[in-house]
Amino acid sequence: MTYAALPATPSVADERGIVLHNEKVNAEYRHLVVGTSALAATAKPGQFFQLACPQPPGETPYLRRPMSVYGADPKAHTVSFLYKVAGAGTRGLAMLRQGDRCGLMGPLGHGFWLDQAWRNIVVLGRGVGLATLGPLAGMAQKAGVGVTAILSARSPALVMSEEVFREAGAHVIAVTDSEGTADPANVDRLMRGLIADGLCAAMFTCGSSRLLKLLQKLARAHDLPGQVALEQQMACGLGMCFCCVRDFIVDGQTEHRRVCWDGPVFDLREAVA
Amino acid sequence: MIDMSVRIGSLTLANPVMPASGTFAEGMAQVFDLNALGALVTKTITAELRTGNPLPRVAEVPGGMLNAIGIPSKGVPYFLTKILPLYRDCRAPLFVSISAPTAEGFAELAAAVSVPGVTGIEANISCPNIEEDGRAFAQRAGATEAAIRLIKAATHLPVWAKLSPNVGDVAEIARAAEEAGADALVVSNTILAMAIDLENFRPKLGNTMGGLSGPAIKPIVLRQVYQCARAVKIPVIGCGGIATAHDAAEFMVAGAAAVQVGTASFINSRTMLEVIDGLAQFCAQRGFARVAELTGAIRLEADHAQTAEMETVA
Numbered sequence: 001m002t003y004a005a006l007p008a009t010p011s012v013a014d015e016r017g018i019v020l021h022n023e024k025v026n027a028e029y030r031h032l033v034v035g036t037s038a039l040a041a042t043a044k045p046g047q048f049f050q051l052a053c054p055q056p057p058g059e060t061p062y063l064r065r066p067m068s069v070y071g072a073d074p075k076a077h078t079v080s081f082l083y084k085v086a087g088a089g090t091r092g093l094a095m096l097r098q099g100d101r102c103g104l105m106g107p108l109g110h111g112f113w114l115d116q117a118w119r120n121i122v123v124l125g126r127g128v129g130l131a132t133l134g135p136l137a138g139m140a141q142k143a144g145v146g147v148t149a150i151l152s153a154r155s156p157a158l159v160m161s162e163e164v165f166r167e168a169g170a171h172v173i174a175v176t177d178s179e180g181t182a183d184p185a186n187v188d189r190l191m192r193g194l195i196a197d198g199l200c201a202a203m204f205t206c207g208s209s210r211l212l213k214l215l216q217k218l219a220r221a222h223d224l225p226g227q228v229a230l231e232q233q234m235a236c237g238l239g240m241c242f243c244c245v246r247d248f249i250v251d252g253q254t255e256h257r258r259v260c261w262d263g264p265v266f267d268l269r270e271a272v273a
Numbered sequence: 274m275i276d277m278s279v280r281i282g283s284l285t286l287a288n289p290v291m292p293a294s295g296t297f298a299e300g301m302a303q304v305f306d307l308n309a310l311g312a313l314v315t316k317t318i319t320a321e322l323r324t325g326n327p328l329p330r331v332a333e334v335p336g337g338m339l340n341a342i343g344i345p346s347k348g349v350p351y352f353l354t355k356i357l358p359l360y361r362d363c364r365a366p367l368f369v370s371i372s373a374p375t376a377e378g379f380a381e382l383a384a385a386v387s388v389p390g391v392t393g394i395e396a397n398i399s400c401p402n403i404e405e406d407g408r409a410f411a412q413r414a415g416a417t418e419a420a421i422r423l424i425k426a427a428t429h430l431p432v433w434a435k436l437s438p439n440v441g442d443v444a445e446i447a448r449a450a451e452e453a454g455a456d457a458l459v460v461s462n463t464i465l466a467m468a469i470d471l472e473n474f475r476p477k478l479g480n481t482m483g484g485l486s487g488p489a490i491k492p493i494v495l496r497q498v499y500q501c502a503r504a505v506k507i508p509v510i511g512c513g514g515i516a517t518a519h520d521a522a523e524f525m526v527a528g529a530a531a532v533q534v535g536t537a538s539f540i541n542s543r544t545m546l547e548v549i550d551g552l553a554q555f556c557a558q559r560g561f562a563r564v565a566e567l568t569g570a571i572r573l574e575a576d577h578a579q580t581a582e583m584e585t586v587a
């Protein structure tokens with residue numbers, strides 16, 4: 001996607017926010033809330049920020065790390081993130097304390113979109129992808145769209161965003177490896193049931209290429225639209241460096257697109273899992 | 274008020290700060306008004322359609338990063354119809370970075386992009402020359418001279434030659450570019466490097482080798498800017514690891530007439546604005562009325578420079 005002209009006013013803030021909260025929510029995830037400018041707090045579901053990471057002892061994360069918007073409050077001027085401590089960068093983020101400064105740039109990329117014709121949608125996510133999908137719950141509620149959320153994780157304690165979806169009136173189905181309910185066959189069965197019941201005008205996913213493949217098959221078989229939020233290692237976050245490209249199949253042709261600039265939310269069927 | 278303007282050959286820039294090729298695109302206009310910059314430089318384009326290198330295309334190292342993007346390019350028509358029009362309302366002069374596998378290819382591409390809206394051409398001659406066994410043009414004085422000479426003959430626009438730091442005698446290449454008619458030099462591109470992941474013994478870049486950029490390379494490139502500025506009369510534009518106004522000031526004092534900022538914009542997209550403001554403050558504090566006075570202001574004991582160079586080589 002290219003724009004016909006340069007924007008007349010900035011749409012992205014690059015600033016130092018103030019950490020309001022950065023606490024563990026379970027063994028692997030942390031919830032970070034940052035006080036920001038009004039511009040940063042305009043972030044929409046599916047968009048992301050580039051977060052500057054403090055250096056943990058002996059480690060030197062250099063590039064900023066992309067994190068989905070978990071929540072944004074344009075009145076309170078806050079943006080929140082739900083992140084998994086994975087490596088040097090996120091270990092650095094985990095060191096942030098209330099009152100610390102936190103460099104961040106955003107909102108970036110294109111988020112989820114809802115078609116007025118959709119009455120009911122299905123959101124299917126796994127692991128850290130549930131952080132990205134969480135804000136979709138409130139967005140759908142505001143638009144009067146019914147949501148069934150199938151939330152997949154290794155164990156019940158790691159199912160993220162369950163509250164967020166429930167509070168927004170979604171019907172939540174949690175599936176986990178430890179309970180033996182997260183296997184593709186069961187998820188496929190659940191999906192087919194929802195499609196048959198007319199509860200799936202569109203499907204949304206993030207966090208698992210296996211689930212993406214499963215949804216792509218269903219979307220093709222039932223000719224349903226869908227969106228996927230994708231991840232890729234990034235450097236600039238502004239479409240400039242071309243390091244975060246992925247393959248997409250458009251009209252039978254493979255092409256590269258930049259996750260940061262053309263996405264991170266893409267047409268479900270064009271993505272290559 | 275400090276006079277921030279600088280002259281690069283026949284051109285006057287509003288200030289000496291511009292982006293490095295490949296680290297800038299229209300996305301930056303989402304953060305700030307590009308008219309604040311001294312000039313704009315596009316990502317390198319080629320006439321050939323190129324998809325670029327396999328992933329991962331970047332890796333972190335202490336003090337910087339490695340990249341092997343591989344110059345993905347959608348060709349000239351795409352550039353002329355989709356990219357160039359974006360900048361039509363921009364006051365900052367636009368330089369188009371070009372690359373080609375042969376000297377003739379460089380010339381043809383230079384001619385093709387010499388259109389209204391383009392102020393000048395930056396020849397990225399750090400790419401492999403298929404006529405010389407894949408060695409970069411900028412690694413050979415002869416190949417550098419041949420490419421720049423043909424480009425100059427093919428365009429009426431100013432031509433900047435972007436050199437490679439991966440050479441033994443950068444001054445020799447600088448002189449070759451000057452003799453061929455280059456209007457300025459950009460010193461320099463990234464330093465050839467690599468990194469290995471000890472988890473799986475695989476190179477950290479999909480392309481195995483790539484270019485090191487960021488603060489880690491600043492002292493090396495600063496030295497090369499100094500050597501080039503002493504070797505040629507045309508302006509030298511410093512590029513390598515600049516992240517602060519003091520970094521930029523160092524490059525100017527070493528002989529650079531202007532600077533490019535690359536990797537630092539990934540860490541803070543407003544870096545160039547901060548460098549511009551910081552340079553003005555630096556000049557004010559140190560009693561310079563014009564930022565251009567910094568260029569080549571390095572103080573050396575008489576003849577000390579040459580012996581110092583000889584001693585370090587010995």
Ligand SMILES: Cc1cc2nc3c(=O)[nH]c(=O)nc-3n(C[C@H](O)[C@H](O)[C@H](O)COP(=O)(O)OP(=O)(O)OC[C@H]3O[C@@H](n4cnc5c(N)ncnc54)[C@H](O)[C@@H]3O)c2cc1C
Pocket residue numbers: 048061063064065066067068069081082083084085086087088089090091128131132230231232233234259264
């Ligand atoms: C658009 C987008 C949104 C994201 N949203 C979230 C989120 O809401 N919550 C969350 O926990 N994680 C999210 N991620 C993944 C998150 O960016 C990575 O987990 C993080 O970059 C890992 O950094 P690290 O230094 O801790 O790990 P390391 O493994 O040490 O990282 C090494 C390098 O690889 C990159 N990298 C590693 N894993 C990923 C990944 N999955 N995606 C992109 N780059 C990666 C890092 O950025 C870094 O450059 C998102 C990624 C993208 C692209």
Ligand SMILES: Cc1cc2nc3c(=O)[nH]c(=O)nc-3n(C[C@H](O)[C@H](O)[C@H](O)COP(=O)(O)O)c2cc1C
Pocket residue numbers: 241293294295296316317340342344370397435461462463485486487488490512513514515533534535536537
């Ligand atoms: C991701 C990335 C892409 C680059 N692409 C190009 C390019 O297309 N053409 C070019 O001449 N230099 C390219 N460069 C090199 C930069 O323009 C610059 O010369 C180099 O990075 C050193 O400056 P820095 O340390 O400020 O980044 C690239 C650098 C990076 C990091």
